[in-house]
Amino acid sequence: MKHKFLLALICSSAFLGACVNVDEETSQKPFVYWKAPQDASVEHIATNQIKTNKILSETDAKNPKKNNSEEPRFVRATEKISAGEKLGITDLIDIALENNPTTRIYWFKAKSYAAEVGKANSTYYPQVSFSADVYRSRIKPSLAYGGAFAQVGKYYETGFGPSAQINWLLCDFGKRSANVDATRQALYAANFEFNRSIQDVVLQVNLAYYQFFEALGNVKASKLNIQDAQTAYESANERLNSGVGNKPDMLNALANLRNAEFSLQQAEANVETARANLASALGVEVSAKLNITDDISIPKSKQTQDKIENLIAEAMRCRQDLLASYSQLKKSQLDIKVAKRNFLPQISAGASASYVDYSKSSRGEQENLQIGVSLTWSVFEGFTRKYDLISAKMQEKIALQTIKQNQIQIVSDVWNAFYLYQSAVKQLKSAEAAVDANDEAYKATKLGYENGVNSITDFLNAQNRLASARQQQVMALSTLSSSIARLGHAVGAIMTE
Numbered sequence: 001m002k003h004k005f006l007l008a009l010i011c012s013s014a015f016l017g018a019c020v021n022v023d024e025e026t027s028q029k030p031f032v033y034w035k036a037p038q039d040a041s042v043e044h045i046a047t048n049q050i051k052t053n054k055i056l057s058e059t060d061a062k063n064p065k066k067n068n069s070e071e072p073r074f075v076r077a078t079e080k081i082s083a084g085e086k087l088g089i090t091d092l093i094d095i096a097l098e099n100n101p102t103t104r105i106y107w108f109k110a111k112s113y114a115a116e117v118g119k120a121n122s123t124y125y126p127q128v129s130f131s132a133d134v135y136r137s138r139i140k141p142s143l144a145y146g147g148a149f150a151q152v153g154k155y156y157e158t159g160f161g162p163s164a165q166i167n168w169l170l171c172d173f174g175k176r177s178a179n180v181d182a183t184r185q186a187l188y189a190a191n192f193e194f195n196r197s198i199q200d201v202v203l204q205v206n207l208a209y210y211q212f213f214e215a216l217g218n219v220k221a222s223k224l225n226i227q228d229a230q231t232a233y234e235s236a237n238e239r240l241n242s243g244v245g246n247k248p249d250m251l252n253a254l255a256n257l258r259n260a261e262f263s264l265q266q267a268e269a270n271v272e273t274a275r276a277n278l279a280s281a282l283g284v285e286v287s288a289k290l291n292i293t294d295d296i297s298i299p300k301s302k303q304t305q306d307k308i309e310n311l312i313a314e315a316m317r318c319r320q321d322l323l324a325s326y327s328q329l330k331k332s333q334l335d336i337k338v339a340k341r342n343f344l345p346q347i348s349a350g351a352s353a354s355y356v357d358y359s360k361s362s363r364g365e366q367e368n369l370q371i372g373v374s375l376t377w378s379v380f381e382g383f384t385r386k387y388d389l390i391s392a393k394m395q396e397k398i399a400l401q402t403i404k405q406n407q408i409q410i411v412s413d414v415w416n417a418f419y420l421y422q423s424a425v426k427q428l429k430s431a432e433a434a435v436d437a438n439d440e441a442y443k444a445t446k447l448g449y450e451n452g453v454n455s456i457t458d459f460l461n462a463q464n465r466l467a468s469a470r471q472q473q474v475m476a477l478s479t480l481s482s483s484i485a486r487l488g489h490a491v492g493a494i495m496t497e
Contacts, residue, residue, distance in 0.1 A: 081284070086293040089209055092282060096205045100283035103201055106194035113187040120180040126168035133356075134160040157363065163354035170349055170373075175341035182334035185327045192324035199320065201281070202494050206299075206485035208281040210478045212274040213296045217474030219271060222264040225467035228442065229253070229260040232459055235450055249456035256460050260467070298477070299484050303491050308418045311491050315410045318492035322406045329399035336396060339389040345377035413490035421487050424480040431469065431476035438466040 080087055081095070097103060140154040169176070236253035239245025279286035303311055316322065349372070356366040378385075445462035448454035488494070 081287075081289050081291075084289050084291050086291050088293050088295075089206065089299075092205050092209055092278070092292075093202055095284065096201050096282045097198065098283075100201045100281070102197050102283075103194070106190070106197040110187065110190040110194050113183070113190040116183045117180065117187050120176070120183040123169065123176045123179070126166050128164070128166045130162065130164050132160075132162045134158070155360075158359035159356050161354065161356040161366075163352065165350070165352040167348055167350045169346060171347040173341055173344045175338055175344070178334050178337040178341060182331045182338060185331035185334060189324040189327035189331065192320045192327060196320035196324070199489055199492070199494055203485055203489040204281040205278075207482050208274070208278040209292070210296075210481045210485070212271070212278050212292055213294065213481075214474055214478035215267065215271040215274040216292075216294045217478070218267040218471055219264065221467065221470035221474055222260065222267045224470060225463070226257070226260045226264060228463045228466065229257040231446070232456075232463055233257045235446070235459070236456055239450075244452065252456055252460060256463070296477075296481070298481055301484050301488050301493070303487050303493060304421060304484060308415065311418060311487075312411055312414050315414050315491045316407070319406070319410050320492060322403070322410060325399065325403045325406050329396070329403060332392065332396040332399045335392040336389070339385065339392040342385040342388060345375055347373065347375055349373050410490070414487075417483065417487040417490040421480070421483040424476065424483040428473075428476040428480050431473040434469040435466070435473050438462070438469040442466045 080091060087095075136156065136158050138154060138156050233250070233253040233256070236245055236250040240247060240250045275290055275292070276286040278292065279290055284290075303314075306314075351371045352368070353370075354366075354368045356368075358365075442462045442465075445454050445459050449456065449459040
């Protein structure tokens with residue numbers, strides 16, 4: 001009868017486990033939006049309170065000098081900011097890697113996964129515990145006589161003594177080893193993501209740096225435009241004073257000069273916007289001491305000399321986010337193995353020892369020592385293991401789709417960056433040629449206006465075209481430099497100079 005009951009229990013558990021379904025807890029279709037529950041509010045923490053290894057109180061955050069000895073101090077590049085020294089791209093990258101919170105987030109994340117690996121390995125060791133007990137008991141003894149029991153009084157006693165217990169899991173049919181391998185794959189994925197975060201920060205610094213350079217270049221171009229506009233105004237005013245010109249020409253030239261001055265003010269404001277964006281990429285507060293060199297050269301990269309097919313192949317080998325997704329796939333496959341092993345029994349060895357002494361001298365000391373091996377097999381636990389297996393299988397499907405998504409995105413990134421670079425090279429050549437051509441046209445038109453051949457409209461149009469060509473040249477140089485950085489990032493390389 002007992003065997004039939006056990007068999008019926010096992011069959012019922014298997015049948016009920018097959019009926020488990022998680023569809024009601026998710027969106028019904030992969031293209032239908034799932035509405036999340038309302039999130040709880042969070043406590044605000046100020047930016048200057050968050051340090052690398054701790055969260056400061058509001059009082060300590062207002063007095064940062066008190067914490068200098070407790071916080072890691074980076075001095076090589078960051079002290080250049082305080083000194084107001086001019087910073088190149090290498091200095092800026094150093095500052096970003098020292099201060100940008102993004103790399104620290106992924107760094108701490110990797111350390112967390114490393115701890116999980118150690119935690120998984122700890123299951124191979126025995127579990128040892130010690131305890132010391134003191135208890136007070138009341139005892140009512142009874143005597144049996146003729147099938148009846150009669151109490152003969154009561155007494156109290158106190159017991160005390162230490163005890164020790166050791167448990168050692170001997171065999172779980174591969175669950176521990178699969179779990180260790182799974183956590184290690186998660187660690188690999190976290191380290192790959194950390195590497196990618198460094199590449200992302202370097203790209204952000206490069207792009208912000210070239211945008212700042214473009215803003216500075218526009219200021220220089222605006223100043224040259226003011227000089228040309230001033231020359232046009234002086235020429236128109238001189239012709240008016242000499243009686244060969246007219247007042248409308250002089251006023252048009254004056255208006256053009258004022259417009260050039262307005263453009264300069266706007267360009268100078270854009271410099272400060274670009275400085276703020278650069279400071280954000282560096283992970284520091286923006287200030288006037290953030291002095292950036294305007295001596296820029298087009299960065300060098302071996303990726304610009306390669307074919308697009310080779311670049312895509314290199315990206316498939318080197319992109320850290322793709323490598324992370326492969327590690328996530330391996331982890332999910334190992335998690336499935338762990339979930340399946342949960343259905344199997346476990347074999348453990350155990351030993352315990354205890355010593356108890358009593359307050360009454362009439363009772364002797366008690367010593368207990370027990371050693372044994374046990375087999376544990378959970379038959380039914382409310383479908384927990386079944387849900388774990390379903391979750392693990394879904395995670396494997398997610399990992400596969402993530403790999404596919406990353407591969408498609410990588411090809412798109414490399415393709416886009418490569419042809420943007422090709423276009424940027426041509427744009428720069430065209431922009432340089434346009435500056436030369438418009439400069440010659442401006443000089444010829446200026447001479448023609450002074451000799452009465454060209455009108456003031458011709459003169460001002462030539463001057464405006466030259467100004468636009470100069471700005472296009474600055475933008476083209478910035479675009480080319482940014483495209484090279486984007487191409488290296490798309491392939492999985494780091495642009496540091």
